Amino acid sequence: MKIVIVGAGEVGYHIAKSLYINNDIVIIDKDEEACDRARGLDIQVIQSNGANASVLGDVLNDAELLVAVTGSDEVNIVACMASKLIAGSTGSADDLKTVARVSNPDYIDQPVAKRTPIGIDVMICPELTLASEVAEVLSIPSAIDIEFFAEGKVEMLEFVAHEDNEMVNKKLVDIDLGDDCIVSAIFRKNQVIIPHGDDHIMKNDHVVLIGKSESMENIRSLFGETIRKRNKIMIIGGGVVGFYLANMIHMSNFDIKIVEKDRQRCDDIAVKLPHTLVLNSDGTDVEMLQDENIEDMDVVIAVTNSDEKNLLCALIAKQFGVKKVIARVDKPEYVSLFEMVGVDSAVSPRGATIKEVFKLTMGTSMQSITTLEGEKAEVVEYTITDRSKVAGKTLKKIDFPQGSIVSMVVRGNETIVPSGDYKVRPGDRVVMFSLQSALDDLKRMFK
Structure with missing residues (x-):
C-alpha cells in the first residue's frame, strides 16, 4: 500500500516506523529536524507544507491512504480535503482513504467520527479518546485498561493482581471464570505469557481477561469490587484531556479535584464545571498536595502536556501511597519506563x-x-x-x-x-x- 503521511512528529513518525517495511511510505513535514529523523527509516521524505495542493499532487498518484497528523487541526483538515479533490480530478477519489487528527471541540464531539461530505473518511480526536478510556478504567479499582469489541458484545479487561487478590498463587484451572470468559494473557515483568491451565497468577501480574460483556460484571468480584463509595479523584493538568475527562465523570460517583497551573484556564474550567474543585497550582508542589490530602485520593491522573512532569507527578502520588496512578505519555519510548517505576497505567493519546x-x-x-x-x-x-x-x-x-x-x-x-x-x-x-x-x-x- 502507498501511504502518504502529513506530519513527522511523534505520531506520524511512529506510524511510518511501524508500516514502512511492508508499505510504500511518503512523509511530509516542514520541520527540518523531524524530516532528518524520518529519513533514518529509508522512506521518501519531503520537507514542505503538507497542506500545499501542489506538493500533494506530486505524491498522491496511486496512494491508497493519506494520514494527516500535524499539530494543527486546520492543516490536517485542509490536507485531507485537498487530497480528495486532487484524487477526484483523476477519478480515484474512492480509492483514497483520508484520516485527520483533530483536537478542537468545535470540529469534533466524539472520539472517532466520519466527515465524508468534506473529504475526511476518519476524523480522530486523540484527547477525547484518551479521556474516554481513562473514564472506563476508573469504574474498577484494579483495572488499568478496558476495551470493547463486536459492538460491545465482548469486553477486554486488563487488571493488576494485587497481593490481596484471591486469584494470586492459584492455577488458572482452579479459578472459576465460568463459560463466558478466558484469561488470554499474563504480563509478568518483561514476559508475555499465553497461559494454560497449569499456569499460576502471581502477585503484580498484569492479567488480560476477555469475555462476554454481560457476564463480566459477575466476574469482577474476583479482582476488585466495582465502586460503591464516592471515590476521590485528582486530575493534574486542566488541558484538553483533563477537561474532557472531568466533564465525562463529573456526574458520576466521584469527588473531583483538578490541579492546573494556568490561572485563565482554571477560570474557564470553573465556569464550565461549577461543581468541580479547581486548584490554581503546580501538580509537582508537594506542600500543596499535602494540604489537599493527596494520600486520601483513590486515583491520581497526571495528564499535562509534559511527559516528564506527568512522570514526576505520578511518582509523588505513589510516594504518598496512592493506590492507583494513571499518567499520560506521548513519547512511545517512555511507556515501559513509566510502568517500570510503578505507574499503574501509562496512557497515550497517539494510540x-x-x-x-x-x-x-x-x-x-x-x-x-x-x-x-x-x-x-x-x-x-x-x-x-x-x-x-x-x-x-x-x-x-x-x-x-x-x-x-x-x-x-x-x-x-x-x-x-x-x-x-x-x-x-x-x-x-x-x-x-x-x-x-x-x-x-x-x-x-x-x-
Whole structure:
C-alpha cells in the first residue's frame, strides 16, 4: 500500500516506523529536524507544507491512504480535503482513504467520527479518546485498561493482581471464570505469557481477561469490587484531556479535584464545571498536595502536556501511597519506563490515531485493534469473509502463528468461548490476542 503521511512528529513518525517495511511510505513535514529523523527509516521524505495542493499532487498518484497528523487541526483538515479533490480530478477519489487528527471541540464531539461530505473518511480526536478510556478504567479499582469489541458484545479487561487478590498463587484451572470468559494473557515483568491451565497468577501480574460483556460484571468480584463509595479523584493538568475527562465523570460517583497551573484556564474550567474543585497550582508542589490530602485520593491522573512532569507527578502520588496512578505519555519510548517505576497505567493519546490507521492498512476484515503494555501485544477483531483462508475450518486444524490465540467468537447474537472443534464460518467476528511478532501472519490469514 502507498501511504502518504502529513506530519513527522511523534505520531506520524511512529506510524511510518511501524508500516514502512511492508508499505510504500511518503512523509511530509516542514520541520527540518523531524524530516532528518524520518529519513533514518529509508522512506521518501519531503520537507514542505503538507497542506500545499501542489506538493500533494506530486505524491498522491496511486496512494491508497493519506494520514494527516500535524499539530494543527486546520492543516490536517485542509490536507485531507485537498487530497480528495486532487484524487477526484483523476477519478480515484474512492480509492483514497483520508484520516485527520483533530483536537478542537468545535470540529469534533466524539472520539472517532466520519466527515465524508468534506473529504475526511476518519476524523480522530486523540484527547477525547484518551479521556474516554481513562473514564472506563476508573469504574474498577484494579483495572488499568478496558476495551470493547463486536459492538460491545465482548469486553477486554486488563487488571493488576494485587497481593490481596484471591486469584494470586492459584492455577488458572482452579479459578472459576465460568463459560463466558478466558484469561488470554499474563504480563509478568518483561514476559508475555499465553497461559494454560497449569499456569499460576502471581502477585503484580498484569492479567488480560476477555469475555462476554454481560457476564463480566459477575466476574469482577474476583479482582476488585466495582465502586460503591464516592471515590476521590485528582486530575493534574486542566488541558484538553483533563477537561474532557472531568466533564465525562463529573456526574458520576466521584469527588473531583483538578490541579492546573494556568490561572485563565482554571477560570474557564470553573465556569464550565461549577461543581468541580479547581486548584490554581503546580501538580509537582508537594506542600500543596499535602494540604489537599493527596494520600486520601483513590486515583491520581497526571495528564499535562509534559511527559516528564506527568512522570514526576505520578511518582509523588505513589510516594504518598496512592493506590492507583494513571499518567499520560506521548513519547512511545517512555511507556515501559513509566510502568517500570510503578505507574499503574501509562496512557497515550497517539494510540487512537495509530489504531485507526492500522485498521485501514490491514484490510476490510479488521474491525478493531487494541495495543497492550506499550505495544508488547495486541487484541484484534476480525470479521471472517468468504475469501478468508480460515473459513470452513475447525480451530484445531488452523495453523495459527505462534504467539496468537482465539479468545472469543461472536456469531450473530451469540458470544462464544470456542473450543478446538469450533468451525469458523463467514460472518463470524473473531477476537484474538496476538504478540506483535504474529500480526503480519494473522493479517495474511484473515485477508
